[in-house]
Each structure stands twice: as structure tokens, then as C-alpha cells.
Amino acid sequence: MMRYWTAGESHGKALIALVDGFPAGVELDTAAIDAELRRRQGGYGRGGRQRIETDAVDVLSGVWQNRTLGSPIALQVVNRDYKLERLGDLERPRPGHGDLTGAIKFLGSIRGVLERASARETTVRVAAGALAKQLLREFGITAFGYVVELGGVAIPPREGAHSERLAWREASSIYSLDAARDAEIEKLIDETGKAGDTLGGIVEVRVDGLPIGLGTHTQWDLKLDGRIAQAVMAVQAIKGVEIGLGFEAARRRGSQVHDPIRFDESQRSSTALGYVRPTNNAGGLEAGITNGQPLIVRAAKKPISTLRKPLDSINLGTKLPEAAAYERSDVCAVSAASVIVENVVAFEVARALTDKFGNDSLVEMQARWNLYHEMARQR
Ligand code: EPS
Numbered sequence: 001m002m003r004y005w006t007a008g009e010s011h012g013k014a015l016i017a018l019v020d021g022f023p024a025g026v027e028l029d030t031a032a033i034d035a036e037l038r039r040r041q042g043g044y045g046r047g048g049r050q051r052i053e054t055d056a057v058d059v060l061s062g063v064w065q066n067r068t069l070g071s072p073i074a075l076q077v078v079n080r081d082y083k084l085e086r087l088g089d090l091e092r093p094r095p096g097h098g099d100l101t102g103a104i105k106f107l108g109s110i111r112g113v114l115e116r117a118s119a120r121e122t123t124v125r126v127a128a129g130a131l132a133k134q135l136l137r138e139f140g141i142t143a144f145g146y147v148v149e150l151g152g153v154a155i156p157p158r159e160g161a162h163s164e165r166l167a168w169r170e171a172s173s174i175y176s177l178d179a180a181r182d183a184e185i186e187k188l189i190d191e192t193g194k195a196g197d198t199l200g201g202i203v204e205v206r207v208d209g210l211p212i213g214l215g216t217h218t219q220w221d222l223k224l225d226g227r228i229a230q231a232v233m234a235v236q237a238i239k240g241v242e243i244g245l246g247f248e249a250a251r252r253r254g255s256q257v258h259d260p261i262r263f264d265e266s267q268r269s270s271t272a273l274g275y276v277r278p279t280n281n282a283g284g285l286e287a288g289i290t291n292g293q294p295l296i297v298r299a300a301k302k303p304i305s306t307l308r309k310p311l312d313s314i315n316l317g318t319k320l321p322e323a324a325a326y327e328r329s330d331v332c333a334v335s336a337a338s339v340i341v342e343n344v345v346a347f348e349v350a351r352a353l354t355d356k357f358g359n360d361s362l363v364e365m366q367a368r369w370n371l372y373h374e375m376a377r378q379r
Contacts, residue, residue, distance in 0.1 A: 010118035017124035024070030043335020096305030129343025132350035145342025193331035196309025201334035223288025240300035244283020
């Protein structure tokens with residue numbers, strides 16, 4: 001099974017991702033991983049830490065002559081701002097962070113919790129996802145994330161070819177698909193920052209080129225929608241996940257929700273095998289199985305919990321009321337969340353791909369992919 005774990009503290013020596021079960025024979029492109037890491041560091045409204053760090057991946061294992069070996073791949077990103085041993089504890093837990101719950105649960109310090117709870121950890125989740133994308137690329141599958149709402153302001157995604165959408169996102173300082181809205185959003189972020197407050201938002205990920213048949217209906221923990229929801233919900237500060245219409249589906253009648261099925265002989269050679277759908281309200285998943293339509297996932301990110309104008313809290317020692325602690329933070333990291341969610345979704349899709357086509361070697365996966373599509377066209 002393809003899976004990964006991460007290790008590392010926000011101000012520790014380094015962050016590590018250990019990717020296990022990644023197939024052999026995939027050409028490694030570390031520059032592409034670094035480009036994702038750089039994107040994660042960007043977006044208007046980020047804090048001072050990103051001026052200190054220049055995140056870059058070091059591949060410590062699992063690769064020979066620039067190709068994966070099928071053995072565990074250890075990815076490392078070193079923290080320039082390594083200072084953990086010099087940092088003291090906090091006494092005033094920040095509402096919304098793990099400070100209070102973690103310190104009580106582990107009968108220990110706030111520092112020991114916040115260092116691991118910090119979204120800095122997402123650096124190596126992005127590295128693992130960017131690696132997974134290199135497997136997806138071999139099958140023509142792309143994952144693409146963008147911001148669709150920030151601070152309550154909707155920025156509807158524009159429809160276009162993949163290359164157009166890439167260019168639109170590239171042009172936007174907040175990674176939306178409509179740079180014409182940037183100035184308005186930047187102003188909102190500036191004003192919020194001046195007020196000592198923070199902003200959340202909604203990001204969307206679109207995966208194109210999927211075959212019919214990734215994931216399965218047969219067991220709850222293997223359903224691809226469930227796996228994606230877990231991976232996305234487990235990103236720091238994410239409070240909601242939707243697939244396709246999501247919550248809106250609950251408000252409509254069945255006839256206005258489900259995507260009619262048609263067959264178009266001329267599209268038989270596509271990954272959707274000619275089964276075309278005039279709408280994609282299901283967001284590419286039916287019964288936990290991909291249906292050949294683009295996968296559409298949305299995630300709601302709450303505003304960062306470290307506030308320069310802190311909320312009421314208590315002193316853990318005295319239990320008396322005091323303002324929550326403030327440590328350097330970002331006003332808005334919704335753009336970064338679009339990169340993180342894109343990459344964690346990419347990993348789950350790659351995992352489902354290996355569940356279906358095997359995870360020993362790329363060549364075997366490709367042969368099985370071709371055989372499956374040949375057989376499915378006969379169905
Ligand atoms: C982050 C690094 C952190 C924060 C942020 C995310 O850097 P520092 O704590 O050194 O300023 O900017 O962390 C949080 C949002 C959090 O809640 O801890 C990063 O690299 O993404």
C-alpha cells in the first residue's frame with residue numbers, strides 16, 4: 001500500500017516525509033517538488049517566517065540514477081529557523097490552536113504541542129504530494145488547486161483549458177483564477193492585518209484525466225471520497241470538505257443533483273470510455289469510485305488562530321484571565337492551503353491508482369492500465 005508519514009517540529013532541525021510503497025521506475029523531478037514548496041510559501045498575506053525559509057527538498061533514500069526503486073523514499077526539508085532548543089514555553093493558550101487540548105492531553109508544555117500542530121508540517125505533505133504527482137503525470141492525470149473564496153468574498157473559478165487555468169492562477173497574488181479581483185482581496189487582507197485579525201477561505205481542487213474505477217464501494221475505509229475527506233480534513237485549520245455539489249446537494253431534488261448518463265461512441269478512446277455526463281454534480285465520484293469525470297474537492301479553512309490582537313484566554317499556571325499569547329503569524333494562508341489541499345488530494349489519487357494497478361513498478365502499472373481499459377471498452 002502506498003502511504004506516508006511525516007515527522008518534525010516547526011522550529012526543529014528539519015521536517016521529514018517517509019513515503020512507502022511508491023512504485024519503481026518513476027523519474028524523479030526534484031525541481032518540480034521545489035516549485036510546489038515555493039508555491040506553498042507564497043500567496044498574499046503570509047507572515048515573516050516565509051522570508052526566512054527557502055524550502056527545498058533533499059531526497060534521502062529510495063532513488064537510484066534519478067529513478068525510484070520501489071523502496072521507501074525519505075524526503076527532508078531543513079528548517080533555517082531552527083531554534084527549538086532556545087525557545088521557552090507559553091502560558092496563555094491560543095483559542096483555536098492545539099495549545100490547551102494538547103498540553104492537558106500530554107500533561108506537558110504548550111510548546112511541545114504547538115511545534116507539531118503548526119501548519120509548518122504541511123511543507124512535507126506538499127513534498128509527498130508533489131512526488132505522487134510525478135506518478136500521476138505518467139498516466140496523464142493532473143491535480144490543480146485554487147482559491148474560490150477569501151474572507152467571505154467569492155471568486156468564482158473561470159472555465160478554461162488546463163493551460164489557461166494554470167496561467168490565470170499564476171497571475172493571481174492569492175492563487176485564484178481571476179487576478180482582476182486581487183487588488184480588492186489584498187486590500188481586505190491589509191485591513192484585517194492592521195486590525196490584528198486573520199482571514200480564512202475556501203479552496204477547490206480539480207483532478208483531470210482520471211479513469212473510471214479508482215476507489216471501491218466494497219468497504220467503508222476504501223471509498224475514495226472517504227479517503228480524500230480524511231486527507232483534506234487532516235490539513236491544519238480545515239473545518240469542512242465538499243465533493244462536487246457538496247452541501248448544496250442536500251437542498252436540491254434528486255433530478256437536479258444526479259448527472260444523466262449518455263454514451264458518445266466518438267469518445268470511446270477517452271479515459272471516461274465514451275460515458276459522457278452533461279453535468280458533474282457528483283464531482284467525479286459515485287459510490288466511492290471515480291466515474292471518469294473531473295474530481296472536484298472543496299475545503300473550508302478557518303482563519304489562523306494566532307491573533308496579533310489576542311482573544312481572551314487564561315494563564316495555565318494561575319487560571320486567571322489573561323489575553324492569549326501572540327507569536328509571529330500570518331494574516332491569511334488560504335493561498336497556501338490551495339497548494340496543500342491540491343497535493344494531499346494528489347497523494348490519495350495516486351494511492352488509489354496503485355491500489356487498482358499495483359505498486360511494484362511503473363511499467364507493470366502501465367501494462368495493467370492498458371489491459372484494463374481494453375477490457376472495460378468491451379463491457
Ligand atoms: C508556517 C510557519 C509558521 C507559521 C504558520 C505556518 O512559522 P512561525 O511559527 O515560525 O512564524 O507562519 O504556522 C501556523 C499557521 C500555526 O498555526 O502554527 C508555514 O511554514 O506554513
